[in-house]
Amino acid sequence: MSLVDRLRHCSLSDLSGFRPWSVEGREIGWLRLDVAEALRRFPSVFLVTDETVSVQPHLDTFDYRSAAIGEVARALLEMGIVHGWRSEAFAVAAQYGDEPLFRLERAAVPVFGVKAYGVHVNGYVRTPAGIKLWVGRRADNRPIEPGKLDNIVAGGLPYGLDPLRNLIKEAEEEAGIGEAMARQARPVGAISYRMLHEGFMRRDTLFVYDLELPADFHPANTDGEIADFRLMSLDEVTAILESSEAFKFNVAPVVIDFLIRHGHLTAETPDYVELAMGLRAP
Amino acid sequence: MKRVASPGARSSRSKSSPQASPSLLRQLQRYAPVDYRRYLRFTVDDQHVGWVRRDFAPHLADFPATFVLNADEVTLHPALRSVDARSDAMATALAELRGRGLIPGWRGELYPVGRGFDQPCLMRMERAATPLFGVLSYSVNVNGLVRREDGLHDWIGRRAPHKQVDPNMLDLLAAGGQPLGISVADNLVKECWEEAGVPAELARQAQPVSIITLQIEAAEGLRLGLQFNYDLFLPADFQARNTDGEVAEFRLMPVQEVMERLRTADEFMYDIALVKIDLLIRHGLIGPDEPDYLALLAGLRRPIAFDPI
Numbered sequence: 206m207s208l209v210d211r212l213r214h215c216s217l218s219d220l221s222g223f224r225p226w227s228v229e230g231r232e233i234g235w236l237r238l239d240v241a242e243a244l245r246r247f248p249s250v251f252l253v254t255d256e257t258v259s260v261q262p263h264l265d266t267f268d269y270r271s272a273a274i275g276e277v278a279r280a281l282l283e284m285g286i287v288h289g290w291r292s293e294a295f296a297v298a299a300q301y302g303d304e305p306l307f308r309l310e311r312a313a314v315p316v317f318g319v320k321a322y323g324v325h326v327n328g329y330v331r332t333p334a335g336i337k338l339w340v341g342r343r344a345d346n347r348p349i350e351p352g353k354l355d356n357i358v359a360g361g362l363p364y365g366l367d368p369l370r371n372l373i374k375e376a377e378e379e380a381g382i383g384e385a386m387a388r389q390a391r392p393v394g395a396i397s398y399r400m401l402h403e404g405f406m407r408r409d410t411l412f413v414y415d416l417e418l419p420a421d422f423h424p425a426n427t428d429g430e431i432a433d434f435r436l437m438s439l440d441e442v443t444a445i446l447e448s449s450e451a452f453k454f455n456v457a458p459v460v461i462d463f464l465i466r467h468g469h470l471t472a473e474t475p476d477y478v479e480l481a482m483g484l485r486a487p
Numbered sequence: 488m489k490r491v492a493s494p495g496a497r498s499s500r501s502k503s504s505p506q507a508s509p510s511l512l513r514q515l516q517r518y519a520p521v522d523y524r525r526y527l528r529f530t531v532d533d534q535h536v537g538w539v540r541r542d543f544a545p546h547l548a549d550f551p552a553t554f555v556l557n558a559d560e561v562t563l564h565p566a567l568r569s570v571d572a573r574s575d576a577m578a579t580a581l582a583e584l585r586g587r588g589l590i591p592g593w594r595g596e597l598y599p600v601g602r603g604f605d606q607p608c609l610m611r612m613e614r615a616a617t618p619l620f621g622v623l624s625y626s627v628n629v630n631g632l633v634r635r636e637d638g639l640h641d642w643i644g645r646r647a648p649h650k651q652v653d654p655n656m657l658d659l660l661a662a663g664g665q666p667l668g669i670s671v672a673d674n675l676v677k678e679c680w681e682e683a684g685v686p687a688e689l690a691r692q693a694q695p696v697s698i699i700t701l702q703i704e705a706a707e708g709l710r711l712g713l714q715f716n717y718d719l720f721l722p723a724d725f726q727a728r729n730t731d732g733e734v735a736e737f738r739l740m741p742v743q744e745v746m747e748r749l750r751t752a753d754e755f756m757y758d759i760a761l762v763k764i765d766l767l768i769r770h771g772l773i774g775p776d777e778p779d780y781l782a783l784l785a786g787l788r789r790p791i792a793f794d795p796i
Contacts, residue, residue, distance in 0.1 A: 300781070301780075302780075302781075367776075391770070392768075392773070392775060393768065393769055393771060395775070395780070395781060397781070410781065412775045415771075465695075465696070465697065466696050466697065467696075468694030468718075472670075472672070472695060473670070473672075475605065476605065477604070477605070478698060481697060481788075482700075483788065485784065485788060487785075
């Protein structure tokens with residue numbers, strides 16, 4: 206096992222099991238082939254061919270599309286393709302910054318293979334012994350990746366919401382970081398990946414922030430999602446990443462990006478170029 | 488140098504941005520995307536390692552013991568089995584081509600040829616020939632930074648007017664190609680001294696922070712580059728001083744000014760503009776509310792296109 210396995214885990218290169226779908230000629234997501242075929246049952250909403258799926262052109266506004274696709278999502282729930290219903294609508298756009306094309310129930314996002322966004326914060330402390338990173342351990346009752354290691358603050362970003370506003374909210378809930386401290390977080394880039402997750406194509410872009418914390422600060426979780434926090438040296442973090450899957454699958458690439466940017470890995474590190482290229486899926 | 492607006496490039500969006508500043512994407516659009524149909528694959532030992540322009544390939548047909556040409560490929564002759572044999576045959580052919588005036592800017596420096604930085608070196612090649620064979624070359628860039636009360640500052644050089652490549656354009660503290668036989672870290676120390684008068688003990692404090700890739704059709708040929716970027720934090724009283732005559736002047740510039748210049752003009756060397764955009768991103772001077780933030784990130788590190796083995 207090596208660091209680069211943590212990145213490869215989050216990349217899907219074989220797209221043969223999926224079919225792209227589009228809205229108004231713009232690619233919006235990737236459907237598993239059986240899901241694409243299931244959409245043939247809704248010809249007033251989707252035009253399904255052997256190569257592509259597109260939303261019928263008469264659905265030409267945000268509201269029309271949201272209502273029609275929402276009904277299909279409900280039907281897919283009854284067919285057992287969509288699992289669960291969170292009653293939380295995500296806006297969907299072809300690219301970040303573009304006008305949203307429709308809204309979609311959160312539980313249906315992976316089934317439709319559309320892009321989702323998140324905000325991750327590396328909370329770190331400068332010490333005489335070098336930089337140390339705050340690492341959280343996810344509570345054992347979390348539905349996704351219970352017990353895995355996590356960033357000090359991380360969360361999904363509903364489309365259209367300001368990443369910094371979302372960060373400030375999550376920082377308070379997840380780590381007890383007040384607004385004034387959270388505003389010191391610095392945007393440092395983003396990672397994008399396309400991976401197979403629970404049988405569907407997951408396409409996430411995570412906006413990454415670094416937050417330097419005072420030496421006497423200790424994060425305190427308030428929403429029950431994190432079991433405990435530990436301050437780790439970068440050598441310890443690297444050793445864990447190299448030898449295990451203890452970090453949550455999409456936190457590992459965020460932390461590797463941190464190690465690269467802070468000079469903890471060098472050109473002599475095995476696979477440095479692949480690690481520094483990072484995850485930039487379309 | 489040829490600069491072409493990318494015909495397929497989307498114009499910058501301004502919707503998600505509070506400010507109306509011009510997009511930094513202009514820097515990534517200074518060159519049109521490479522049209523690989525104009526090239527033949529260059530292979531060594533059955534491995535795709537470069538691209539030869541179709542109109543340059545006929546010159547290589549004059550060396551049948553060194554190159555084998557067909558409709559899609561220029562292959563280094565399979566009888567050349569060792570790194571030394573390949574390198575010697577290549578050197579002989581390049582000397583002849585140089586004599587015909589086909590290899591301008593001869594450097595007398597050998598570069599490795601292979602499929603990647605941590606892949607085996609299959610052959611050595613004169614630096615000036617690398618764009619003609621479209622092979623991947625490596626280099627090191629050093630951002631010279633100063634933290635001041637009034638914000639982050641960056642040492643920016645202006646290239647000497649007699650430089651063969653990009654005279655008078657804006658450059659960073661120190662940069663250099665990565666030849667064979669020297670580590671990236673040692674090369675950095677050497678370039679820091681020659682270009683900016685940074686003492687070795689100071690230069691060694693530079694931290695590796697990122698890479699960028701380069702993929703452009705320049706005047707000298709197809710440049711495929713992988714560049715290792717370092718940040719070097721310098722004392723406030725440090726004065727950059729060129730020792731090899733290749734830099735006309737140095738100025739300590741607020742990074743805000745670097746950003747404004749990148750938004751409005753093409754004064755920086757192309758690859759250095761990419762290095763500076765990477766710097767602006769890593770140091771949080773632009774964030775997700777910057778128009779084209781994700782497109783900038785993707786553009787800095789586009790994968791280099793070789794066929795899979």
